Amino acid sequence: MSSILIVAISPIDRSLLDPLVEPLTRAFGPRVEVSRSQTLEGSFAFNVSRNQYGSTPLISALLDRFDDFDGRILGVTSGDLFVPVLTYVFGEAQLDGKVAVVSSHRLNDELYGLGADRKLLHLRLLKESVHELGHTFGLLHCNDYLCVMHSSTGVEEIDMKTERLCPECRGKLVSNTAG
Ligand SMILES: [Zn+2]
Ligand SMILES: [Zn+2]
Numbered sequence: 083m084s085s086i087l088i089v090a091i092s093p094i095d096r097s098l099l100d101p102l103v104e105p106l107t108r109a110f111g112p113r114v115e116v117s118r119s120q121t122l123e124g125s126f127a128f129n130v131s132r133n134q135y136g137s138t139p140l141i142s143a144l145l146d147r148f149d150d151f152d153g154r155i156l157g158v159t160s161g162d163l164f165v166p167v168l169t170y171v172f173g174e175a176q177l178d179g180k181v182a183v184v185s186s187h188r189l190n191d192e193l194y195g196l197g198a199d200r201k202l203l204h205l206r207l208l209k210e211s212v213h214e215l216g217h218t219f220g221l222l223h224c225n226d227y228l229c230v231m232h233s234s235t236g237v238e239e240i241d242m243k244t245e246r247l248c249p250e251c252r253g254k255l256v257s258n259t260a261g
Contacts, residue, residue, distance in 0.1 A: 084153040084259075085113035086215065091122045091140055091159035091183065098186055099158060101204050102211055105245065106156075109212050110219070110255075113153070122147065124161055137163040137174035137183050144181045154218050156211055157183040172210045172234065175217035178258075182214035189237060206237060209245045216247065220258040224251050 086106060088099050099116045107114045127139040140163075144155050163171050163185040172189070175182035189206035191199050212230045224231035227239075229248035234240045247255060 085115070086110060086154045086156055087148070087151060088114070088116045088156045088158060089120055089122060089144060089148075090117070091124045091135075091144075091157045091161070093124065093161050094121070094158065095160045095186065098160070098204065098207055102156075102158070102208060105208050106211060106215070109245075109247070110154075110215060111259075120147070122157060124159055128161075129164070132164055133162070134164040134170065135159065135161040135185075137165055137171055137185075140183050141174060141176060141181045144183070148180075153180075154215060155181045156215055157181065158186070158207070158211070159183065160186050162187040172240070173214040175214040177217050177222075178220040179218050182211075182218050184210045184214050189240070191237075194237070202241075205245065206240050209240055209243060210234075212245055212247075216251065216255070219255055221247075221251050221254055224248060226250070 103114050124135050127136045144157050148155050165171055173184035186207050190203055209230055216231050221231050223233045226248040228244050229251055230243055230245055231251050232243045
């Protein structure tokens, strides 16, 4: 299986990145690391009228920047992400591709007037990271509501699913990445 490089996209709370390494290694394989030398400046993708960052241009920029990297790129930002047809997205990925991006913005309970819960924030970000990386490994949305590939439109649905692939998606991942 190819390696995964986690890349910070500003604005970013960098303390969110390192805790992803170990669980993503368990999910996808032996080589997951946080890039220490590279940060993508996200401001070019900022849409002033929406007060959000376009996830698709961020994916394009990471593709350009890591053209010669042989593996998956997971871009992580604390900025709020959107695609034009949706109010917001937790993340976006290239299906069977190289790059995924995720945002912690809407995973933070403080956004909903609740107290800060770092543990919950880390877990939600992990689930969405596994989900988007799963797309890069060719996985589609899953009907099993406990499966991490179940589509989530709100944090309640993220909280309901686990950070793990169901046996069927796990099998697909293994066969998609074999050889
Ligand atoms: Zn998805
Ligand atoms: Zn599944």
